[in-house]
Structure formats: C-alpha cells, structure tokens
Amino acid sequence: MSVGAPRSLASSGQKPIAEILHPLSAAEEQLSVTVGGDKEAGLTNGTPVETSSPASTSSLLNRLQLDDDLEADIRDPYAEAAETRDLFVTVDDPKKHVSTMETYITYRVSTKTSRVEFDLPEYCVRRRYQDFDWLRIKLEDSQPTHLIPPLPEKFVMKGVVDRFSEDFVETRMKALDKFLKRVADHPVLSFNPHLNTFLTTKDLNKRQGLALLSKVGESVKHVAGGYKLRARPAEFGAMGEYLDTFNQKLGTIDRIAQRILKEQSEYLTELREYGTVYSSWAGSEDELRRPLEGVGGCVTTCCGALEDLGDGMSQDILPVLREYVLYIESMKSVLRKRDQSQAEYEGRLEAAVLRKQEDRTPMPLEVEKCQDKVECFNADLKADWERWQSNKRHDFKQLLTGMADKNINHYEKCQAAWESLITLLQDKQTEDKTSETN
Amino acid sequence: MADCGSNEEVAVIFNTDITSTESENNLINTMVEIGATLLRKMEINVTEAEKRTGKNTVNMQETYTVYLIETRSAETVPEGGTPTTPDTLWRRYSEFELLRTYLLVTYPYIIIPPLPEKRAEFVWHKMSADNLDPDFVERRRVGLENFLLRVASHPVLSNDKIFFLFLTEEKEWREVVLETGFQDKVDSRLKSLSAMFRVKNPDKRFTALKHYSDELNSVISQLLRVRAKVADRLYGVYKVHGNYGRVFSEWSAIEKEMGDGLQSAGHHMDTFAASIDDILEEEEHYADQLKEYLFYAEAVRSVCRKHELIQYELEMVAQDLVSKKQQKEELATGTVRVFSLKGMTSKLFGQESQEQRESRLAALEQSTREGEETLKERNTECQEFVRTAWEDIGRFKEQKDRDLREALISYAIMQISMCKKGIQVWSNAKECFNKM
Numbered sequence: 054m055s056v057g058a059p060r061s062l063a064s065s066g067q068k069p070i071a072e073i074l075h076p077l078s079a080a081e082e083q084l085s086v087t088v089g090g091d092k093e094a095g096l097t098n099g100t101p102v103e104t105s106s107p108a109s110t111s112s113l114l115n116r117l118q119l120d121d122d123l124e125a126d127i128r129d130p131y132a133e134a135a136e137t138r139d140l141f142v143t144v145d146d147p148k149k150h151v152s153t154m155e156t157y158i159t160y161r162v163s164t165k166t167s168r169v170e171f172d173l174p175e176y177c178v179r180r181r182y183q184d185f186d187w188l189r190i191k192l193e194d195s196q197p198t199h200l201i202p203p204l205p206e207k208f209v210m211k212g213v214v215d216r217f218s219e220d221f222v223e224t225r226m227k228a229l230d231k232f233l234k235r236v237a238d239h240p241v242l243s244f245n246p247h248l249n250t251f252l253t254t255k256d257l258n259k260r261q262g263l264a265l266l267s268k269v270g271e272s273v274k275h276v277a278g279g280y281k282l283r284a285r286p287a288e289f290g291a292m293g294e295y296l297d298t299f300n301q302k303l304g305t306i307d308r309i310a311q312r313i314l315k316e317q318s319e320y321l322t323e324l325r326e327y328g329t330v331y332s333s334w335a336g337s338e339d340e341l342r343r344p345l346e347g348v349g350g351c352v353t354t355c356c357g358a359l360e361d362l363g364d365g366m367s368q369d370i371l372p373v374l375r376e377y378v379l380y381i382e383s384m385k386s387v388l389r390k391r392d393q394s395q396a397e398y399e400g401r402l403e404a405a406v407l408r409k410q411e412d413r414t415p416m417p418l419e420v421e422k423c424q425d426k427v428e429c430f431n432a433d434l435k436a437d438w439e440r441w442q443s444n445k446r447h448d449f450k451q452l453l454t455g456m457a458d459k460n461i462n463h464y465e466k467c468q469a470a471w472e473s474l475i476t477l478l479q480d481k482q483t484e485d486k487t488s489e490t491n
Numbered sequence: 492m493a494d495c496g497s498n499e500e501v502a503v504i505f506n507t508d509i510t511s512t513e514s515e516n517n518l519i520n521t522m523v524e525i526g527a528t529l530l531r532k533m534e535i536n537v538t539e540a541e542k543r544t545g546k547n548t549v550n551m552q553e554t555y556t557v558y559l560i561e562t563r564s565a566e567t568v569p570e571g572g573t574p575t576t577p578d579t580l581w582r583r584y585s586e587f588e589l590l591r592t593y594l595l596v597t598y599p600y601i602i603i604p605p606l607p608e609k610r611a612e613f614v615w616h617k618m619s620a621d622n623l624d625p626d627f628v629e630r631r632r633v634g635l636e637n638f639l640l641r642v643a644s645h646p647v648l649s650n651d652k653i654f655f656l657f658l659t660e661e662k663e664w665r666e667v668v669l670e671t672g673f674q675d676k677v678d679s680r681l682k683s684l685s686a687m688f689r690v691k692n693p694d695k696r697f698t699a700l701k702h703y704s705d706e707l708n709s710v711i712s713q714l715l716r717v718r719a720k721v722a723d724r725l726y727g728v729y730k731v732h733g734n735y736g737r738v739f740s741e742w743s744a745i746e747k748e749m750g751d752g753l754q755s756a757g758h759h760m761d762t763f764a765a766s767i768d769d770i771l772e773e774e775e776h777y778a779d780q781l782k783e784y785l786f787y788a789e790a791v792r793s794v795c796r797k798h799e800l801i802q803y804e805l806e807m808v809a810q811d812l813v814s815k816k817q818q819k820e821e822l823a824t825g826t827v828r829v830f831s832l833k834g835m836t837s838k839l840f841g842q843e844s845q846e847q848r849e850s851r852l853a854a855l856e857q858s859t860r861e862g863e864e865t866l867k868e869r870n871t872e873c874q875e876f877v878r879t880a881w882e883d884i885g886r887f888k889e890q891k892d893r894d895l896r897e898a899l900i901s902y903a904i905m906q907i908s909m910c911k912k913g914i915q916v917w918s919n920a921k922e923c924f925n926k927m
Contacts (some may be wrong), residue, residue, distance in 0.1 A: 295745055302742040309734045316731055320724035327717045334710040337703060340892040344899045410691070446749055450927045453756070457921035460915050468910035471903045478900050 099140045141165045142252065143239045144230035147222045148179075157181050158217070160226055162233070164252045170244065176253050182207070184257050185229055189249035192236065193383075195307035198433040199242060200387055202235040204228070205372070220364075224372050231376070235444070241433070280396035286431070293388055300381045307374045314363055321359050328352035344478055356426055358466040365459045375450050377445070384441070391430050398423035425445060528813055534577075535658065536561045537636035537644055540628045541581070556628055557581040562658050580661035584609070587635060590657050593668055594648060596676045599797040600880040602887045603650060605786030607634025613778065615726075615771075626772075628780060637783070647883070678918035690802050694877070700884065701795035706858040707788040711781055718778060722771050733764030752927035757922040766916070771908050777905065780898040784891060791887070794880055801876055805869045812862040819855045822848065 103110035146161035164176040187202055192201045205228035215221060236242045252256065335342045398420070403421045539559040544599035547553045587606055594603050613625050639658070642648045653671065705791050739757030745749040 128750050150802045213665050219632050237545040298745050300743070302745075304739055305738045305743075306735070309731065309738065312731050312734075313728065316724065316727040320721065323717060327714075330710065330714045330717055334714065337706045337710065341895055343900075344896050348899055350904070351906070446927060449749070450752075450924055453927070454921050457917045457924060460917040461921070464910040464913040464917070468907055469915070471906045471910070475900060475903050475907070478896065478903070 062193060121285070138238070139167045140237045140243055142233045144180075144226055144233055147226055149217060156217070158222055160229060162252065167460060171253065177226070177257060178252065178257075180257065182229070183223070184251065187257070188236075188247060188251045189232075192242060192245060196242060197390055198387075199239070200384050200434070200437040201242070202232050203376055203383055204232055205376065206379070207444075209255055220368055224368055228372060228376055239440075278468065280393065280400040282392050282396040283399050285392060285395070288435070289388060289391060289431075293385065296381050296388070297383055300378060303374055303378055303381070307371065307378070310366065310371055310374065317359060317363055321356055321363070324352060324356050330355065347474045347477055351467075351474050354470040356465045358463045362459055362463040362465065366456070369459075370452060370456055373448065377448070380441075387434065391427075391434055394423070394430055395427050398427045451462040499516075501608055530667070533643065534561075535636070535639050537632050537639065539630050543583075544609060555583055556631075557583045557631055558713055560658060562640070578659065578829040580659070582657075584631070584635075586657075587638065589668060589903050590654065590663070591638075593671070593673050594651070595644070595654075595793070596673045597651070598647060599672075600794060600876045601883050602787065602790045602794055603647070603648070604638055604645070605783060606638050607631050607779070608782060608786075613715040613719045630703070630775065634779065634783075646886070647879075656891070668821075670874060675847050683890055688799075690799050692800065694798065696881075697795050697798050701792055703792040704788045704795065707793070709722075710784040711788065715778060715781055716787065718774075718781075720735070721772065726771060729767035732760050736761035749927045752923045752925075756920045757921035759916050759923065762922075763913070763916045764870075766912055770905075773905055774902075777898060777902045780894070787887075787891070791884075793826055794884075798876060798880060799866075800871050801869075805866075805873050808862070808866050808869050812859065812866055815855060815859045815862055817853065819859060822852050822855065830920050 079156055128156035139142075141164070143163045144160050145163070147158050150157055150159055159179040159181045162176075162178050164171070164181050166174060187209065189201060194197075205225050236245075236248060305378065329348045331345050332353065335349065337343060401420050401423050405417055467477075535559050538561050540556050541559070542554060543554060543557050544554050559579055559581055561579050563575050563577040583604075591603060591606055594601075607630070611624075642654055648654060653664075653668055658668055660667070736757040739753045743753035743757070748752060773787065
C-alpha cells in the first residue's frame with residue numbers, strides 16, 4: 054500500500070469543461086508513457102491518472118521488464134498505476150444469518166486506504182446483497198454520466214437454484230468482490246460519498262430506509278421530456294453498435310459453453326458405465342485381471358477430471374459471461390441517457406434561439422447548463438468507455454486463458470493416469486518374461 | 492467323468508487332473524509346433540478389395556466385394572534382390588465362411604479362429620452400417636487377413652490341405668471342399684449343437700470353460716455397446732467446440748486489439764473439433780480386436796458343446812451296453828429283474844423253447860460284444876477329443892491373455908495420444924488468448 058499525496062475530488066459538471074483537463078482524458082497521453090512509468094509533464098491539473106488495475110504480479114512484472122513486450126505495455130494501462138492505488142477493498146467470508154423473519158447471507162467487506170476522505174486506515178463491515186444493490190442504485194443516481202459496473206443477478210428462482218449452496222454463494226461473492234473492486238478503482242466513482250458510507254458505516258440499514266424514499270425522486274430527475282435527438286455523434290453510434298454486436302456474440306458464446314457442458318455431462322454418464330464394465334470383466338479373468346482393473350481405474354480417474362472441468366466451467370467461466378451481458382445492458386442505458394440529455398439540450402437551444410430572434414434576450418442559463426451537462430456526459434462517457442474497453446480486454450483475456458488452462462489441466466490428469474498404467478503393464482510384462490526363463 | 496452308475500466294468504476314465512508340469516510340456520510342444528506351421532514357409536496378405544457384380548444363386552444381379560489374397564514364399568530375399576512376385580487369387584466373404592465351416596466340422600476339438608463380422612454391429616452414430624462402405628470394407632480386409640494368419644499359425648489347422656488349396660487354388664477349390672462330404676456332418680452336428688440333452692456326469696472343466704465363454708461373450712458385448720455410446724458422446728463434445736471457431740471469428744471483426752488473438756484461437760478450436768475423427772477411427776481398431784475375442788468366445792463354447800455331445804453319445808452307448816448285459820443275465824438265470832418284451836410275452840404266452848432261448852442268448856452275446864467294441868471306440872474318441880481339446884484350449888488361453896493385454900496397452904497409448912493432442916491444441920489457443 055503506497056502513500057500518495059491527497060488528491061482533489063475529481064468532480065464533473067461544476068466548471069465549464071474547457072477549464073478542467075478531465076482527469077480521465079489523460080488516458081490518451083498515457084499511450085506514449087515509457088515502460089519505466091515516468092509521467093509526462095503536460096498534466097496541468099497535477100492530477101495523476103489513476104487507472105484501475107488489479108495488483109497482479111504480471112502487471113508488476115510488465116512494469117519491471119525493460120525490453121520485452123513494449124507494444125503490449127504501451128497499450129496496456131495496467132502497466133501504470135499498479136503501485137499508486139490507495140484504496141483496496143475485498144469481499145469474503147460469507148456467513149449465513151437465520152432470523153425469525155428471513156434467512157440471508159452476509160459478506161465481510163474489508164477496506165484498506167490512505168485516503169483522507171476516510172477517517173481510519175482500515176475498516177471491516179458486514180454487508181448483504183441488498184446493501185450492494187443500494188450502493189449501485191445510489192451510484193447510478195449520483196453519477197448518471199458514468200458507467201457503473203454490474204451486480205450479479207438479484208432474483209433467483211427459489212425452487213430452481215439453492216441460494217445457500219456453497220457454489221452459488223461462492224460465485225455470487227466473487228461477482229460482488231469484482232463489482233466493488235471496479236468501483237474502488239474508478240477515479241470518479243471511488244470518491245463517491247455513498248461508497249464511503251458503504252465501506253465504513255457499521256449499520257447500513259438506517260440509511261437505506263431514507264435511500265429507498267429518495268430513490269424515486271432522483272431518478273425522475275433524469276427523464277427528459279420527449280425531446281427528439283437530431284444527430285448522434287458518430288462515436289456514440291459506434292459504441293451502441295459495438296455493444297449490440299458484442300452482446301450477441303456473448304450470448305452465442307454462453308450458449309456454446311452451456312451446450313458443451315451438457316454434452317460433457319452426457320459423455321461422463323456413459324464413461325462411468327464404461328469403467329465399471331472393465332472392472333466387472335476383471336472379475337472373470339486371472340492373468341488379465343490386473344490390466345483390466347487398471348484400465349477401469351484410469352477411466353474412473355478421467356471421470357473425476359472431467360467432473361472437475363465441468364465444475365470449473367460453470368463456476369468460473371459462465372458467471373463472468375453473464376456478468377458482461379448485464380454490464381452491456383447498463384451501458385446501453387447510459388448511452389440512452391446521454392442521447393436524452395443531448396436531445397434535451399438541442400430542444401431547449403432551438404427554443405431559445407427562436408425566442409432570441411424575437412426579443413433579443415441573452416442565452417438563458419438553463420440552456421448553458423444543458424450544454425455543460427451534455428459535454429460532461431460525453432467526456433465522462435468517452436473516458437469510461439476507454440477504461441471499460443481495456444477492462445474488458447483484460448477480463449476476457451483472463452477468462453479465456455483460464456478456460457484453456459482448465460482444459461489443459463484436465464488432459465494432463467488423464468494423460469498421467471494412462472501413463473502410469475502403461476508402466477504398470479509393461480513392468481508386469483518384463484516380470485513375466487523373467488519368471489518364464491527361470 | 493462318465494460313470495454309468497453302479498457297473499464298474501464300463502467305467503470310463505478321463506484324465507481330469509493334468510499336473511502343472513504336464514500342461515507346461517503341452518505348451519512347450521505347442522510352441523515348437525508353431526515353428527513348423529505354414530506361416531514359416533509362406534507369407535500371406537489380403538491386400539485389396541474390389542467390387543464385382545454378378546448373378547447369384549437365384550439368378551438375380553447382386554453387388555459384392557472380393558478380396559485379393561497374396562502368397563509368396565517366406566524365404567528371405569538376398570540384399571539388393573527383388574522380392575518374388577506373389578501368387579494371387581480373389582475370394583469373396585462367403586468363400587471364407589465355407590472354409591471356416593469346413594474347419595469347424597473337421598476339427599471339432601479345435602477353437603477355430605473367427606471371421607470378421609458379417610454385418611457392422613455396435614455401430615456408433617457416425618459410422619456406417621453399410622456393407623459396401625469403404626471404411627467397413629477396409630476393416631473387413633484387415634479382419635480376413637487376420638483370420639488367415641491365425642489359421643496359418645495354428646499347429647494343427649495350418650497343415651490342412653483344404654486350407655492350403657484355399658490360398659492357392661482359385662477356381663477348383665469350391666468343388667474340392669464339397670467333395671470332402673463335410674456338409675453331411677454339418678447338418679448332424681448343427682442339429683446336435685442346438686439340441687437340448689442332458690449329460691449325466693458333466694466334465695467339470697468343460698462346464699467351467701463353457702461358463703467362462705458365456706461370461707466373456709456377455710462382458711465383451713456390453714463393453715462394445717457402451718464404448719459405441721461413449722464414442723458418440725465424445726464426438727458431440729469435440730464437434731460443439733467447433734462453434735467457438737465461428738463465433739470467435741465473428742467477434743474478432745468488431746475488436747481492435749483483441750481481434751488477431753481471437754481469430755487465431757478460433758482456428759485452433761476448429762482444429763480441435765476436427766481432431767476427433769482420426770481419434771475415433773483409430774479406436775475402431777481396438778474395437779475390432781475386442782470383437783475378435785467376442786467371436787472367439789463363441790468358438791470356445793462350440794467346442795464345449797461338441798464335447799457334451801460326444802459325452803452324451805458315449806453315455807448312451809454305455810447305457811445301452813448295460814441294458815444288453817442285464818438282458819443276457821436274465822435270460823441265462825431265468826430271473827426277470829428288468830422288464831423286457833420277451834419276458835412279458837413268455838409269461839403271457841408260455842415259455843419259449845430251449846432253441847429259441849439259446850438263439851436269443853447268442854444274438855445278445857453278439858450284440859454285447861459289438862457294444863463293447865463300440866464303447867471302446869467311443870471311449871478312445873472321447874479321450875482323444877479331451878486331450879487335443881485341452882491342448883488347444885491351453886494354447887488359446889495363452890494367446891488370448893497375450894493379445895488382450897497388447898490390445899489394452901495400445902488402447903492406453905491411444906488415450907495418451909489423444910490427451911497430448913488436446914494439450915497441444917489448448918496450449919496453442921492459450922498462446923493466442925495471451926496475445927489478445
């Protein structure tokens with residue numbers, strides 16, 4: 054944990070955009086940062102960029118390597134800031150609570166930080182899913198121009214899925230951990246006071262009560278009244294198109310993965326029976342008994358390895374795919390809001406221009422406010438989009454290499470089993486030969 | 492051990508307790524004999540298959556496959572010399588069947604090597620069940636060659652003239668075989684094989700062997716059935732992965748930095764999906780090895796049944812002899828212990844004359860002597876059968892243990908190869924993912 058200089062709150066929408074160099078826009082300048090990690094002198098605001106990065110060994114190594122993989126490094130923002138992070142959060146330790154009214158799970162949320170916004174350097178609180186949901190809603194409402202990471206699915210069919218099974222709880226916990234880490238790594242969202250409350254307050258319930266009441270009021274604020282969008286800037290159109298296609302592809306990948314799981318499970322059923330036939334054959338043989346038992350044993354080992362592969366896929370791979378689908382949903386809604394705020398601005402501008410022509414009043418403040426809002430929105434969104442893209446790249450790289458690893462691991466286990474069988478069988482052969490000649 | 496009840500005079504002796512030294516000797520003798528089998532002198536191959544059309548026995552057009560048998564002298568060719576051109580002839584499957592039936596009838600105490608299956612069985616989804624399918628024909632060719640090699644390396648069967656002619660005499664062979672008159676024996680033997688008869692004192696060893704052959708049949712059938720289902724499922728798993736190839740390719744089109752990595756990974760997924768075809772084709776060879784022993788189990792059972800028949804006939808002859816002797820005794824002593832028609836009629840219609848009695852006694856004497864001769868012959872026949880059969884059974888057991896162990900080892904090697912391929916493909920894909 055490194056100690057950094059206190060940073061000013063990167064707020065948006067308080068000054069005209071032209072005056073502040075948006076903290077996130079420095080992302081473009083990052084591309085020319087050398088591997089050594091020296092920052093360019095051109096950042097006028099003195100606000101170092103903090104791009105998120107899980108403090109992984111590989112990103113640290115990347116930073117230390119001086120000649121290999123320069124290209125990847127330059128494009129990978131993770132190479133930066135790994136050591137400049139000052140807010141660390143973790144979600145772990147699930148516990149079941151049984152009360153007269155309900156049964157639910159809580160998770161331990163641990164925080165370590167050097168930020169002045171926090172009174173203490175460490176915190177430890179217990180939260181339940183409801184609390185995470187509350188946080189997300191607050192973030193969405195208070196930072197409408199930013200992309201908020203998604204939560205794992207809220208509703209689970211009670212009859213279908215066991216909400217208290219180890220696997221389900223484990224999967225959900227990992228997703229909540231990821232959510233919180235993404236928020237904590239976001240240069241704007243991580244300074245949100247609601248996050249602070251979430252991380253520090255012992256008893257969140259009291260605040261929640263108030264939150265639920267005000268939730269309705271805040272979201273109404275952003276419904277623009279029936280303005281039609283004239284011209285969506287090309288880049289946002291491209292974003293929308295990308296999200297649609299990406300969503301489609303993710304859906305396909307999810308279906309393929311599920312189909313593979315199904316086929317593998319059917320294969321496993323047959324393979325189990327296959328193994329037992331060898332064992333039963335062994336019972337009626339003498340010389341062949343051990344080889345046949347050996348084959349039966351190998352098949353059983355392969356069954357176990359296959360089971361592990363299937364479990365790994367459904368616990369680690371599929372949930373992440375689904376999470377991204379949710380992410381895309383929330384991003385599309387942010388894009389829609391952006392469109393709406395642009396439409397509102399255009400509408401008001403048009404009305405103001407007409408009025409100006411009639412009675413020469415200056416541009417109303419309202420219109421200027423709208424313009425600012427739109428421009429802020431656009432800038433925030435663009436910056437968030439870039440970070441989302443690089444997060445996505447990282448996440449999927451991890452996901453897919455993880456999938457490859459699981460498969461490799463599965464085959465390695467099977468290969469080892471069969472190789473030891475051959476050794477056994479061939480040893481016996483030489484054993485028999487020597488006893489024959491004796 | 493056929494014991495005809497109380498009468499020791501007709502006790503039949505079987506050597507059921509072969510000591511281990513004796514069985515070892517049998518083995519060594521057999522191995523020495525292998526050196527003298529046909530295979531030492533002659534190289535046999537079934538090299539080709541061809542489609543023919545012709546008129547069959549009911550004068551209808553039919554398409555069938557013929558196989559080319561090549562034989563040449565097994566003398567080693569001097570260095571730099573060209574191998575001698577082989578003698579060749581064409582045979583179709585039905586001719587192989589005819590040869591095998593001949594061998595079955597002529598050597599009832601031998602476990603006759605089986606032919607490859609007539610129709611494709613234990614087929615998994617993608618495999619063809621069509622007899623004219625090239626893959627099936629190819630596997631059959633291998634099976635037929637295997638059959639010929641088995642017969643040619645058998646210490647007893649390899650010396651058979653008809654077998655030799657099968658390999659050397661294309662046109663005349665059919666006539667020669669039929670001339671041996673073995674077909675008459677076929678009918679009676681076949682009838683006996685399916686008939687239900689009870690042997691009074693079954694040979695424990697043969698009973699145990701028959702039981703074993705039934706178990707072997709049952710377990711290998713089950714194994715082949717399940718293996719086919721496993722192959723089916725595995726095929727499905729691999730092929731679905733091919734879909735990743737397409738979707739990665741489509742996805743890569745909308746990505747900038749990730750595009751190349753995704754695209755190449757997609758290619759590896761396609762490779763993965765395609766690899767299953769070769770893997771399963773190789774496994775068919777293993778299935779064929781198992782099938783051979785499935786059919787061998789049938790051949791073993793058939794030897795047991797033939798022994799039962801011989802045993803039964805022996806018991807019948809012995810029984811008949813006992814009855815004749817008893818009749819003779821009654822006639823001589825005048826007591827009626829056993830019911831006989833003559834006895835009854837003489838009671839009803841009065842005693843027969845001394846002349847009549849003496850002529851009947853003489854006839855019975857004759858009959859008894861003939862009966863004793865027959866019994867001796869049958870006894871010898873039975874003993875010979877048992878001796879030669881157990882020799883062959885010992886040889887078969889050794890062969891079976893050896894062959895099946897080899898088959899299991901090669902199956903394990905196939906599995907290892909499949910695992911290695913899988914690791915290779917996924918490692919390649921992982922490299923591509925890392926470049927994303």
